[in-house]
Amino acid sequence: MSQTCFVLIAAALLVVQLCMGEKSCTIWSSAGAVVQRDTSFKVYCTFNCKCRGSMYSGHPSTPQKHTELNSTTIYFKVVNITKNRTYSCQCNCSPTLDPCGLDIFTGYVPDRPKNLSCIYKVLNNKSGDVLCTWNRGRHTYLRDKTELWLRTVAGNHTSEPERHNVSSKGTGSLSIRFTVLRSVQFIYVWVQAHNELGPVVSATVDYTLADIATPSPPVLGQPECSSRECVFTVEQPVRTQHLQIQYKAAEQTWTSYPDQVTRSSSHKLLSIPPSLLKPKGSVQMSTVQAWSISSLEPYSLYHFRARSRFSTGLWSQWSTNTSSRTQEEAPAKELDVWYAESAFDLKSLRVYWKELHISIARGKILGYRVRVYRPDSGLDLVTNFSRDARNYSVPTCANCEVTVWARNSKGLSPPATITAHHTKAKSSQDVQVTTGNHNVTISWREPETALLPASYVVEWHPEGQKLEELRWVRLGGSDDHAVITGIKPFECYEGAVYVFYSDSSVTKMMFSGVTTLESAPEVGPSFQETVEGQIVKVTWTELPRSKRRGCITNYTIYLENSSGHQQQYSIPASDRTYVIQPLSPSIYSLWMTASTAEGEGPVGQQMKFLIQQGTLLTNVLVFGAISLIVVIVCLCHFSAVNQKFWVFCQCLMLDVVPDPANSKWAKECTHEKGKMNLQQQRSNSSTTEEEEEPILVDIEEMPRQSGDISTSTNASSQLPPQISLSLDVTPPYPATTYIKSLSQDSDSSDHTQSTTVDYISSHGLGDMEEDQEEEDQEEEEEEEMLGFFPSHHLFSGPMGFGGKLTLDAVKIDFCSDFFQDS
Structure with a gap:
């Protein structure tokens, strides 16, 4: 019983498994599972149960x-399929x-398959490889199988x-390689x-x-070279009848040497130098040849290749x-040498040279x-210089001769000598400039001279950068133009064409x-x-080179006053520098721009300044006043003019003269009987410290006498009016109104004049001591000390003092004398 139950359970499980693996439908294509692209076909589905079926395609699935x-069956028509x-x-x-x-x-x-071709590569005397290649055509997107058949x-x-x-x-x-014996004559x-x-x-x-037989490529040994020749070995696994060797230098094209060599040719094979031989056993000696490439x-x-x-x-x-x-040789040609004279020192010369091409170097x-040879002094x-040097500045090199050599390990180049020439300027209209996008053509007319040009030198450089970036090119006497390359965009260039004659x-x-x-x-x-x-x-400076953007044609100054009126000045x-004059009083604004042929640049800085009222008139008046004073001072050195000028000034005085006797100064002086102090301010004239003390003067009192004329000359009259004077008067008898007059020499007469007036003047007073001997001594000392003062002063003339300090006795009648003398 238990065994029967076990069998029933196993059968049930088997049914369940079968049910779980069963498909609900069957699907197929009318064209099969592999179809050609761009074709149309149908896909069918037959269901195993009664249901409403549906069809999907792609990832993710799309109905x-x-x-x-x-x-029980549905289908979907696929049109022009292009992918899986x-x-x-x-x-x-x-x-x-x-x-x-x-x-x-x-x-x-x-x-x-198309273009099937084969070559036979002979490896040795027994066999060789046949290499066949062909074009397979387009990609099929499927797994292809390809076979080569050989007979x-x-x-x-x-x-x-x-x-x-x-x-x-x-x-x-596609290609394939296979081995064929040397006994085979034909292949299919x-x-x-x-x-x-x-x-x-x-x-x-x-x-x-x-x-279709071809030998294996030769194998070249490492060449051994002199300065003009290279020797190397050529190794081949099999003996061939033709050998071709090619060589080239740097980026040049290949040159064959000789073009096609055969064993029967007249080309002489060299004996193999021991240094070129490989160890024994590498190749047979019969397949090794030594070749020499000369020139x-x-x-x-x-x-090299072969x-x-x-x-x-x-x-x-x-x-x-x-x-x-x-290997190296000494340089073949002289350097290309040129020169430039300094704009600041014509005796200073800078010599330039170009780097030699490798074919010349x-x-x-190194x-x-x-x-540098100076013929005038014989200095040599x-x-x-190092290999990086390209110029040399020669100071004070008037008419000197400069020679330059290049040096390598084998010697010096031929000498290149340059001498500063005295050039004769010609019209710049004889030169024409044509600009392109990246170059400039400089052309010129042939000079109309009896001598034919021997050569030309065209030099050019960025504006103002001659010593720093000078470039040049030498041309023959028959050339009439030069094409300059390497011109930087937005850079202004200048230069010259030098014509050398025989x-x-x-x-x-x-x-x-x-x-450009x-x-x-x-x-x-x-x-x-x-x-x-x-x-x-x-005053302004040049624009930075990077900001000019070409050649500056002009500068423009803009000037605007406070009322808005604007003026332009093109320079x-x-x-x-530029000077603007004259300007009327106002507040001005000033700014500048720079221009090229393509237009005017932006405004830079803007400044303001003030022109004041009457500044020009004040300067003129000051200059006129200074000139008038100079003329007057010069004229006053003549005594006649001096005297007349003083008389003329007397005429300009007022008719009513203030009375000094009623002044505050005179009243203070009367408080001390018989004593009077007179002082004036010191001038800037040099005096000694002893002269700063007041000088005492004795006054001799004499009875008034009409018509009294003093004929004595007092040395103290030569003292300048800046010296302080002190009069100490102690009369032993009642004071009189007469004071002995001081006299001066006059250029207009041969005698001494004196005038008696009713007041005391400090002009011309000197020192007077109590003792007559001391007075005479001091007068002599004062004459020595003050001898450098001029004897004739402005407004100098005979003056006298005496009487009371009133103006009743003063009689001024200078005007009549002035016009009478005139």
């Missing part, structure tokens, strides 16, 4: 609009069953076809390709192996390149040697304002203004 064929697709069908059955699916693979039938003919025996499987990975060309080959969509076969190609350039890196060929067949592939450099330039100076004379034609690309300046000039009265001086590009 498709199917068509019902009958109650997956289709599935599903139906709700009871119990639930798995959906069904189908993978469709798409692709193309293989193209027929050989050796003598009278023809072999059965041999199949060689070919890897079909990738696209484009064809290619077959196939996939799930069908097979294709190429045409059969037959070859005579002698026609090479010194100090040049050369590359290939070989049998008497029939094809050339081998080129060997691997081998390289070597020839013939070695690595340095330069410069010799030699200086060595008689050593030189003419020079200048050109300027050359640029140009625009308006980026900034305005930086300037300073200086105001002097009604005159304004404006040439060569100027750096």
